[in-house]
Amino acid sequence: MINIKNVTKEYGKMAAIDRFSLKLPEKGIYCLLGRNGAGKTTLLKMLVGHIAATDGDIFIDGKEISPSKMPESVNYIESGSVQFNMRVDELIDTAAKLQDDFDRDFAQEMVERFELSRKKRFKQLSFGMKTMVTSIMSLANNSKVVLLDEPTTGFDAIMRDQFNTLLLESYHANPRLIIVSTHLIDEVAKVTERLIIIDKGKLLIEAGMDDIDEKAYTLSGSLAEVTPLLDNLNCIGKQIAGNVMAAHIYDERIQPPQGVAIGGLSLQDFFINIVGGRKNG
Amino acid sequence: MGKGTATIARLNLKHIKAAYITAIILALVALIQTSIFYIIASSSGSGMDNATVAPGAYVFLVVLMAAMIIPASNFRKVINLGGRRDNFFWGTLMAYVIIAVLGSMINTVMFYTFDLFIQNSGYFGSLGGVMNPVQVFDWTQNGFAIAFLQQAAFLFLLACFVHTLASVQGKWYGWAANVVIAAILAVFIPIAFLRQSLVWFFEMVIFHENAFIQIAFCIVLAIVIYMLNKPIYTRKAI
Numbered sequence: 001m002i003n004i005k006n007v008t009k010e011y012g013k014m015a016a017i018d019r020f021s022l023k024l025p026e027k028g029i030y031c032l033l034g035r036n037g038a039g040k041t042t043l044l045k046m047l048v049g050h051i052a053a054t055d056g057d058i059f060i061d062g063k064e065i066s067p068s069k070m071p072e073s074v075n076y077i078e079s080g081s082v083q084f085n086m087r088v089d090e091l092i093d094t095a096a097k098l099q100d101d102f103d104r105d106f107a108q109e110m111v112e113r114f115e116l117s118r119k120k121r122f123k124q125l126s127f128g129m130k131t132m133v134t135s136i137m138s139l140a141n142n143s144k145v146v147l148l149d150e151p152t153t154g155f156d157a158i159m160r161d162q163f164n165t166l167l168l169e170s171y172h173a174n175p176r177l178i179i180v181s182t183h184l185i186d187e188v189a190k191v192t193e194r195l196i197i198i199d200k201g202k203l204l205i206e207a208g209m210d211d212i213d214e215k216a217y218t219l220s221g222s223l224a225e226v227t228p229l230l231d232n233l234n235c236i237g238k239q240i241a242g243n244v245m246a247a248h249i250y251d252e253r254i255q256p257p258q259g260v261a262i263g264g265l266s267l268q269d270f271f272i273n274i275v276g277g278r279k280n281g
Numbered sequence: 282m283g284k285g286t287a288t289i290a291r292l293n294l295k296h297i298k299a300a301y302i303t304a305i306i307l308a309l310v311a312l313i314q315t316s317i318f319y320i321i322a323s324s325s326g327s328g329m330d331n332a333t334v335a336p337g338a339y340v341f342l343v344v345l346m347a348a349m350i351i352p353a354s355n356f357r358k359v360i361n362l363g364g365r366r367d368n369f370f371w372g373t374l375m376a377y378v379i380i381a382v383l384g385s386m387i388n389t390v391m392f393y394t395f396d397l398f399i400q401n402s403g404y405f406g407s408l409g410g411v412m413n414p415v416q417v418f419d420w421t422q423n424g425f426a427i428a429f430l431q432q433a434a435f436l437f438l439l440a441c442f443v444h445t446l447a448s449v450q451g452k453w454y455g456w457a458a459n460v461v462i463a464a465i466l467a468v469f470i471p472i473a474f475l476r477q478s479l480v481w482f483f484e485m486v487i488f489h490e491n492a493f494i495q496i497a498f499c500i501v502l503a504i505v506i507y508m509l510n511k512p513i514y515t516r517k518a519i
Contacts, residue, residue, distance in 0.1 A: 050360070050519040068515035070366060081361040084296055091362070094292065098285040099363040134361075141363065 001025055001177050002047065002145065007056030009042050009201075016042040018201035020056070024179075029171055031192035032181040035275060039201040040181040041078070044147045047179075048076035060145060072100065075141035077134045079150045080127075088125070088133055089118040095137050106173070107140035110166060114159075128154035135163065139170040139178075148180045152187065160184070164191045185268045199275040205250075216270045217253060220246045221260035229260065237273030248273045285364055289372025292359060293351050294379060300346030308336040315399060315411055322404035330406040335413035337391025340384035344436050347380055348443035353450075357519055366514050374507055377440040385433035388415055393425055418487050427492045434499035438486060441503040448513050 002024040009017040017039045024030060034040045045051045046058060049070035058065040065071055083091060088111060096104040111118060114132055122130065135151040148167075152160045168191050171178060179196075182188050195212060197204040207215075219226050226245045234251040248265055256262050265273075315333055322328050351373055359369050392413045400409040415421055420431040446462075449455030469475040486502065489495040 045519070052516065052518070067366075067518065075363060077361055077363065082358055083361055084292065084355075084358050094288060095362050097288040098359070098365075098368070102363070137363070 001027070001061060003059040004043075004047075005057045005059070007046065007053045007058060009039075009046060009051070010054045016201050017046070017053070020198070020201065020203055022196065022203055022206060024177060024206075027175045027177050028193045029167065029191055030177070030179045030194045030196055031188045032179050032196045032198065033183065033185060033188075033271060034181075034198040035183060038198050038275075040198065041149055042201075043198065044076055044149050044179065044181055045078075047145070047147060048074050050076070071145075073144040074147065075099070075101075075138060075143040075145070076147040076149070077138045079131045079134055079148070079153050081134060083122045083130075083134070085121050085123045087119055087121055088116055091122060091133065092137065092140075095140070099141055101142040103140045103142055103174075106170070107136050110136045110140070113166075114162060126154070128156065128159055131155065132159065132163070136166070139166060142174050142176070144176050146176060146178045148178065150181055150183075152182065152184060160187050164188075167191050185271050186266070189267045197271065197274060204274055212250075212267070212270060215252065216248070216250050216265040216267075218246050218248050218263045218265050218269075219256060219260055220244070220263060221256075225257065225259050229254070229256070236270075237276075250274065285368045286372045286375065289359055289364055289368050290375035290379065293347075293355055293373055293376035296355055296358075297343075297347045297350045300343045300350060303346060304339040304343045307342065308339040311339070312336040312395075315395075318410065319399060319402065319404065323402065328404040328406060330408050332405065332408035332410055332412045335388075335391065335396050335411040337388035337396070337415075338413050340388045341414065341436070341439070344377075344380055344384055344440050345443055348377070348440045349447045351376070352444055352448040356514070356517070360519050366517075370510060370514050373444070374441075377437060377444065377507075381433045381437035381440060384436050385429050388413065389425060389429040389432060392416060392421070392428075420492070423492050430496055431492050434496040434503075435486060438499040438503040438506075441507040445506050445509050445513075448510055448517075 002022070004020055004022045007017055007020045008015055020039075020043065032040050032043070042051070046053050047060070047065065049065050049067050052067050060071050061073055063069070063071060065074075084094070086094065089108075092104065092107045092111065095107070096102040111133075114136070116125070116129055116133060122133070125133065131151065131154050135148060138146055138148050138151070152163050155163060164187065167178070167180070180188055180192065189209065192209060194206065194208050196206045219229060221244070223240065223243050223245045226247050230247055230249075233247075233249050233254070235247050236250045237248040239246045248269065250270070253262075311334055315336070318329065318331055318333070356369055359372075360366070392415045396411045396413050396416070399405065399411050402410070404410065415428055415432050418431075418435075420428040446455075446458060449458055465479075469479045485495065485498045487495070489498070
């Protein structure tokens with residue numbers, strides 16, 4: 001479905017996306033995870049043809065993507081994007097008139113459910129409400145590929161939970177390829193099937209959530225006992241306190257020897273370690 | 282042209298409020314000012330040699346501002362609502378045709394009613410009390426309908442030209458276009474034979490004695506200039 005081949009996007013001398021390749025062949029909810037400035041928005045904008053790649057090719061459903069060949073099958077609305085200062089119901093009506101696969105009933109239903117005032121103008125909404133309106137408009141589009149850029153920015157915990165429900169309902173009503181870009185890791189883990197982690201414009205990992213659950217773990221014990229085990233394992237981070245070490249692993253599970261404990265690794269810790277945010281030892 | 286072209290035209294016409302408000306305020310000021318001058322001149326009986334910009338002439342300001350606001354502000358918002366670049370291109374062209382036709386209609390009606398009333402009152406000497414481009418450019422010599430068409434064609438050309446210039450600002454070719462235009466004006470005016478080409482150009486777009494040639498020239502040139510936007514908008518980053 002999506003095929004990104006060795007794509008680079010440079011702004012001046014800085015590469016926002018650096019020789020990035022990725023294939024997403026199937027429908028599903030994918031989480032695009034990365035730190036601020038990792039290149040998430042740049043990648044999504046290239047996928048929808050809003051900006052051109054400096055090098056490399058992007059194909060969606062076999063069709064090459066560029067600003068002059070914007071795909072009909074991809075929908076993307078940037079969160080926090082500028083919108084016409086219309087009433088919420090007018091915005092939805094206008095989006096329905098502009099987009100081929102827009103489900104107006106779904107959008108109206110979601111507006112009701114999230115208690116967004118239909119009569120309020122866009123500029124009168126709070127930041128979180130604005131994001132919710134744009135997220136609803138994105139999910140109401142039944143294109144083959146839907147890209148959501150930081151769709152929960154400005155949401156409180158309840159809104160984030162409601163959004164997850166909305167995302168799942170939308171997906172089950174019309175299964176398609178949805179990419180959710182975020183840096184709120186554990187929230188999105190509840191609904192996503194696969195994880196794409198990028199850092200400094202490079203792809204670090206693309207894997208299923210089950211796979212990460214299985215392969216990401218922590219070995220803890222004395223330095224002398226844990227250190228030899230790491231020779232044949234992909235150690236993504238270590239924490240050392242005195243003579244004790246906790247090594248974070250992303251690899252096949254092993255049967256640890258006596259004296260070494262094996263424990264789970266939260267998605268947040270996994271992310272922090274894999275992007276190199278925790279450097280200790 | 283695809284789904285949404287008419288919607289984009291409507292969006293563009295609706296979301297240029299700054300242009301409407303500015304023009305309406307200035308037109309009202311002109312209307313009140315001219316009316317006050319008329320009352321003073323008619324009551325004193327002595328008259329005055331005076332002329333202000335005709336209220337209807339501010340439709341030119343609407344066209345100028347619309348052609349700047351639409352590319353600078355509306356394009357991004359249309360795309361953020363899921364609109365297509367191609368539809369923006371055609372929808373905007375449709376909006377300019379509507380603005381030019383309605384603007385010309387308003388100003389021509391204003392000229393043949395309010396402006397002529399003031400001028401025919403005889404209180405304002407040779408200056409006539411009001412100045413309206415429709416008269417200054419001599420478009421009224423063939424009557425209401427032709428004046429309306431000549432002005433509409435010119436306004437359409439003005440919209441397409443300003444839109445194209447506004448669309449390329451911030452790019453190297455935008456700066457190059459600015460420099461070329463400034464250079465043409467600066468170099469062509471002092472040199473006699475080059476000045477003749479400028480005179481020819483303005484005669485074609487404004488003053489040509491044959492109204493139909495002026496109308497046709499404006500429309501063809503407007504479309505040629507507007508088509509330059511096609512590659513600009515297919516590549517424009519958002």
